[in-house]
Amino acid sequence: MIHALSPHRLYRRCDPQALSFTSTAELEPLTTPLGQARALEAMEFGVEINREGFNLFVLGTPGLGKLQLVKQILAKQGQSRTPLHDWCYVYNFDDPQRPRLLQLPVSMGQTLCSDMKQLVEDLLTAIPAAFQSDEYQRRREEITAKFQQHLEETLHDLGEEARQNRIAMMRTPTGYTLAPMVDDKVISAEEFEQLPKDEQKKIEGNIEAIQKKLQANIRAAPLARRDMSRAVKKLNQEITQFTVEQFIAGMEQQYQDQTNVMEYLSAVKKDAIENAEEFLPNGEPDELEDVDSAEGRALGFHRYRVNVIVDNTGKDRAPVIFEDNPSYQNLVGRIEHVSHMGTLVTDFTLIKAGALHRANGGYLILDASKTLTHMYAWEGLKRSLQSHQVNISSLEEVLSLVSSLSLEPEPMPVDVKVILTGEPMLYYLLKRYDNEFDQLFKVAADFAHRTDRSDENSLLYARLIAALQQRKQLRPLNRDAVARVIEAASRHADDSNKLSLHVDYIDDLLNEADYRASKADCEQITLEHIEQTLEKRNFRLDRMREAYHEQIIRGISMIETTGKVEAQVNGLTVMAVADQAFGSPSRITATARLGHGRVMDIEREVKLGGEIHSKGVMILSAYMANRFAQDKPLPLSATLVFEQSYGGVEGDSATAAELCTLLSAIAHIPLKQSLAVTGSMxxxxxxxxxxxxxxxxxxxYDICEARGLTGDQGVIIPASNQVHLMLRKDIREAVAAERFHIYTADHVDDVMSALADLPMGEANEQGDYPADSVNGKILARIDELQSLHARYRKSGAGERDNDGAKADD
Incomplete structure (x- = not known):
């Protein structure tokens, strides 16, 4: 039989007098997570172990304070996993498309960056000054004078040779011309024609010979000029080398312990010497450059810049990086581009670090769901963990969306502990479907969402409330308010013997209560403020429930709460939308007729029923066959449906109600509509x-109360659900006044008997039930259907039942 619950069993109250304080201001804030001993131990192990693949996945439902606890534990980690360094990208003079990576001691990155900037500015001033020196000018003039002297001597000798052969070599605006002479005077063409033929031929031969020599000299002039330029360039390099070495010598002494920096400075020195003219104004050593002009031109020497991508200056602890937007480029870094004359260009100074770079030697915290939803971010993260290095490449290259030439920076070695946070289902899916996941995330910290509601934990919960209150600098709560928050935590946990560990829920509750206390100009948060907060929060989210219940109260959605009806039971459903959940009755009806033992679930047939609901219908079918058709066929067909249900039905919590509806339809037994039923079986x-x-x-209750409580209305629930009850105050008061009732049942027979207001009946030795019992009426109806079935089979009719199922032989 069903058992009525007394009011005190509908709600577990927290007695404020059992709390040994008057205000949370007296309490020491809770510093360790309540109820998370298992997760805490796993997190400490996962954080401290320094072995490959022992990255950490922190799993739990949202609002448990996972991220806060992760940060709290990491804040205690003093020493970094590996020694910290600064990391810089510099120009690769051998292969500009592959920038070099420099690893430097902490704070040396910015120092090198500043030193290189100063070096360029110094060279832009010192090199032009060196070219203005008297020594340089003298040596340069010697080179140019030597060239000019050689050229003039060559031409002079050729001119003397020509004169001796009675030929004049004259300079013209376009070069040199040759003309015959007589008596050291140039003659005209007419005078030349008057000379004897033999003499003309001799002069022409001489002119031709001199012409060839002149052309040879003219052709040799560029080569001589080239030699002169080489000599000048060599001189420039010597001057530049001397100047550059003067400035770089100090840097080499400063960075002598850094092999990679020394190699880089050597490449810088070589490049500066080979390109000395770039340090001169207009590329020529004509005038001295002032300091301001040098600083301006220094901005153009990109290749001598140092791009510090990771700067650990001033850090003596392991870096803890939380990347809230874990896209591919935010994780592995990116190469930016700038527009130049309509074309996107880039260089090593536009390389930007990702979260993996910044977390090197420490810890990287990521939201697993966000990481998986960003294109290629998950693959990029796994690749970096597997290879222990970060390879920067643009997402466009990964997707083959661009074909333009880009940079290939030297990969950066990384040693980072990755901590993922996410929901349990995501963790299990990754373990099931990602073969690499187990090798990379070997530690799981599983957060509990609730804990036991013991006296000890209630006091700890009060300290948790005090910690939240003091952290947010809220008004202290008196113990009545704390007791009510503890009760609300039990309701949020859906269990009177448990406390919810969803810290965000309590945090939001305290913030709103503090607001209401401030509006009331109170120094403390009281019970009244907590009650107001809970009431207002429900009110803000109550529009959908009110609209749904209004349809029932107006008779649009048909629910009866009085009287008796055959083949009809009030089942109970829960509507859940986002963070709002409310209950509502739903009419369940059934039909039964002559057939062959098939129970049709209409919800399933039209694909509105879920798998668990269909399982429940199959269970009740098995129950009926076991009770009423162990040694004979069940000659009926039946249908079950949730009336006016258009959004799908899932779950098996209505199985008991569906069975009672079906039994009522078979035996034509009217059932009470004043009782609603919930429970699987x-x-x-x-x-x-x-x-x-x-x-x-x-x-x-809300539907019954809106229509007027009659005193015989109530709900039948499973006996095992009694511990979950944390009902509203108005319902407890109605139960105390016997205007509403809460019953528990252990067996479906108890439920059916209560709804039918009839005994189920006990079978005698022959297996027969009393005629006025529920079982007796059902068996009597089954016997009638069997007789009909036998008569129709004898006549050859009814090979198919009314729902189209083929008869079994």
Missing amino acids: NQHGQIQAIGGVNEKIEGF
Whole structure:
């Protein structure tokens, strides 16, 4: 039989007098996570172990304070996993497309960056000054004078040779011309024609010979000029080398312990010497450059810059990086581009570090869901963990969206502990479907979402409330308010013997209560402020529930709460939308007729029923066959449906109600509509616990209360759900006044008997039930259907039942 619950069993109260304080201001804030000993131990192990693949996945439902606890534990980690360094990208003089990576001691990165900037500015001033020196000018003039002297001597000798052969070599604006002479005077063409033919031929031969020599000299002039230029360039390099070495010598002494920096400075020195003219104004050693002009021109020497991508200056602890937007480029870094004359160009100074670079030697915290939803971010993260290095490449290159030439920076070695946070289902899916996941994330910290509600934990919960209150600098709570928050935590946990560990829920509750205390100009948060907060929060989210219940109260959605009706039961459902959940009654009806033992679930047939709901219908079918058709066929066909349900039905919490509806339809037994039923069942008829019991009871109560309580209305729930009850105050008061009732049941027979207001009946030795019992009426109806079935089979009719199922032979 069903058992009525007394009011004190509908709610577990927290006695404020049991709390040994008057205000949270007296409490020491809780510094360790309540109820998370398992997760805490796993996190400490995962953080401290320094072995490959022992990265950490922190799993738990949202709002448990996972991220806060991770940061709290990491804040205690003093020494970094590996020694910290600064990391810089510099120009690769051998292969500009592959920038070099420099690893430097902490704070040396910015120092090198400043030193290189100063070096360029110094060279832009010193090199032009060196070229203005008297020594340089003298040596340069010697080179140019030597060239000029050689050229003039060559031409002079050729001119003397020509004169001796009675030929004049004259300079013209376009070069040189040759003309015959007589008596050391140039003659005209007419005078030349008057000379004897033999003499003309001789002069022409001489002119031709001199012409060839002149052309040879003219052709040799560029080569001589080239030699002169080489000599000048060599001189420039010597002067530049002397100047550069003067400035770089100090840097080499400063960085003598850094092999990679020494190699880089050597390459810088070589490049500066080879390109000395770039340090001169207009590329020529004509005039001295002032300091301001040098600083301006220094901005153009990109290749001598140092791009510090990781600067650990002033850091003596392991870096802890939380990347809230874990895109591919935010994780592995990116190469930016700038527009130049309509074309996107880049260089090593536009390389930007990613979270993996910044977390090197420390810890990187990521949201697993966000990481997986960003294109290629998950693959990029795994690749870096597997290879122990970060290879910067643009997402466009990965997707082959661009074909332009880009940079290939030298990969950076990394040693980083990655901590992922996410929901349990995501963790299990990754373990199941990602073959590399187990090798990379070998430690799981599983956060509990609730803890036992013991006296000790209640005091610890009060300290947790004090910690939240003091952290947010809220008003202290008196103990009545704390007791009410503890009760609200039990309701949020859906269990009177548990406390919710969703810190965000309590945090939001305290913030709003503090607001209401401030509006009331109170120095403390009191019970009244907590009650107002809970009431207002429900009110803000109550529009959908009110609209749904209004449809029932107006008779649009048909629910009866009085009287008796055959083949009809009030089941209870929970509507859940985002963070709002409310209960509501739903009419379940059934039909039964002559057939061949098939129970049709209409919800399933039209694909509105879920798998678990279909399982429940199959269980009740098995229960009926086991009770009423162990040694004979069950000659009926039946249908079950949730009336006016258009959004799908899932879950097995209505199985007991569906069975009672079906039994009523078979035996034509009217059932009470003043009682609503919730509970799943097994094949033996035992009633099993369901979820959302508080919301379901409150949903049916609200409908009954709106129509007027009659005193015989109530809800039947599984006995095992009694510990989950944390019902509203108005329902407890109605139960105390016997205007509403909460019953528990252990077996479906108890439920059916209560709804039918008839005994189920006990079978005698022959297996017969009393005629006025529920079982007796059902068996009597089955016997009638068997007789009809036999008569139709004898006549050859009815080979198919009314729902189209083929008859079994």
